[in-house]
Amino acid sequence: MKNILVTGCAGFIGSNFLNYILKERDDVFIVNLDKLTYAGNLENLKPIENNKNYRFIKGDITNVELVDYIFTKYSIKYVINFAAESHVDRSILGSSVFYQTNVMGTNVLLEAARRYNVEKFLQVSTDEVYGSLGATGLFTESTPISPNSPYSSSKAAADLMVQAFHHTYGMPIVITRCSNNYGPLQFPEKLIPLMIINTLNGKKLPIYGDGLNVRDWIYVIDHNKAVELVFEKGKIGEVYNIGASREMTNVEIVKLILNKLGKGEEMIEYVKDRPGHDRRYAIDSSKIQNELGWKPSFQFEQAMEYTIDWYLSNKNWWDRIISGEYQKYYEVQYRNR
Ligand code: NAD
Numbered sequence: 548m549k550n551i552l553v554t555g556c557a558g559f560i561g562s563n564f565l566n567y568i569l570k571e572r573d574d575v576f577i578v579n580l581d582k583l584t585y586a587g588n589l590e591n592l593k594p595i596e597n598n599k600n601y602r603f604i605k606g607d608i609t610n611v612e613l614v615d616y617i618f619t620k621y622s623i624k625y626v627i628n629f630a631a632e633s634h635v636d637r638s639i640l641g642s643s644v645f646y647q648t649n650v651m652g653t654n655v656l657l658e659a660a661r662r663y664n665v666e667k668f669l670q671v672s673t674d675e676v677y678g679s680l681g682a683t684g685l686f687t688e689s690t691p692i693s694p695n696s697p698y699s700s701s702k703a704a705a706d707l708m709v710q711a712f713h714h715t716y717g718m719p720i721v722i723t724r725c726s727n728n729y730g731p732l733q734f735p736e737k738l739i740p741l742m743i744i745n746t747l748n749g750k751k752l753p754i755y756g757d758g759l760n761v762r763d764w765i766y767v768i769d770h771n772k773a774v775e776l777v778f779e780k781g782k783i784g785e786v787y788n789i790g791a792s793r794e795m796t797n798v799e800i801v802k803l804i805l806n807k808l809g810k811g812e813e814m815i816e817y818v819k820d821r822p823g824h825d826r827r828y829a830i831d832s833s834k835i836q837n838e839l840g841w842k843p844s845f846q847f848e849q850a851m852e853y854t855i856d857w858y859l860s861n862k863n864w865w866d867r868i869i870s871g872e873y874q875k876y877y878e879v880q881y882r883n884r
Pocket residue numbers: 554555556557558559560561580581582583584585586587588606607608609628629630631632633634648652671672673674702724725726727728729734
């Protein structure tokens with residue numbers, strides 16, 4: 548049995564990860580430490596809440612005593628760190644909590660991992676640490692780190708710290724850097740769910756700038772299978788890029804959603820650009836493909852269709868979210884744009 552502390556799993560990617568891995572495997576015992584910020588939702592974990600190999604603990608990864616207690620009580624030997632403040636726009640509105648959680652929180656986990664001699668520490672990172680691409684080229688693992696937003700700079704700082712713990716203390720770490728995820732359970736502030744939900748509610752679809760910024764989209768389960776593979780087989784000390792080679796402009800994504808929901812382009816509203824908006828992300832995932840044998844298994848059009856259907860059939864889930872704190876955030880983020 549592998550005793551793993553997996554953080555931030557009441558959020559989008561982490562909840563999909565636990566729902567997937569605890570269904571597939573019974574050789575892992577998982578403690579999920581999550582602060583339940585605005586983005587954390589225990590409803591996401593209904594399928595596994597009574598699983599005998601699962602415990603949930605509500606708490607903050609920056610809490611040294613709590614993290615220490617969890618390592619002792621559950622004999623933790625592995626860490627997978629999903630927990631983060633994850634939204635670029637929120638990091639532009641206010642950056643402190645991003646550095647607190649993403650940098651200091653990672654430091655607290657690393658120090659505990661050092662005290663308890665963990666066998667592997669996997670840091671879930673992002674392609675945004677590489678900065679922005681021009682019209683051509685791809686991010687490889689040797690692309691220099693050059694983050695542009697408070698969010699991406701906090702993730703880059705965490706990556707550098709994780710690598711320093713490997714270099715200095717020999718900590719057995721691996722880092723994954725994935726491109727933009729989509730799928731069920733994604734919080735409505737992110738592009739795809741925001742556009743689906745606004746369309747269903749007859750609200751305008753706010754596209755930043757000229758809408759020609761490019762993101763490289765991957766279905767969340769493909770990301771999570773890659774995380775599992777790197778956790779099991781990744782070479783210690785290495786970084787692995789994860790992406791499905793599906794570049795799309797934001798306008799293309801929005802039109803695809805409108806088309807699927809039978810609505811017209813008059814719902815689109817071009818609004819003031821995001822400050823410092825990265826133009827293009829695109830991932831070269833040949834390292835994980837060649838060295839670990841991973842490849843994406845979901846086809847974009849089908850997985851997008853499934854995702855849109857999921858939001859259509861789970862109105863209760865997102866209605867509860869958008870009627871709470873989200874409304875205030877939306878008002879602040881989109882007024883005067
Ligand atoms: P999310 O915002 O949906 O979920 C984040 C989770 O972390 C929430 O459950 C929240 O409650 C928890 N959390 C936040 N601060 C915490 C703290 N101080 N202590 C404990 N828990 C805390 O984010 P997501 O989209 O699921 O992203 C998960 C991870 O994957 C992040 O590290 C993110 O940087 C990375 N990532 C995301 C994407 C993407 O497209 N969403 C792509 C690449 C990498």
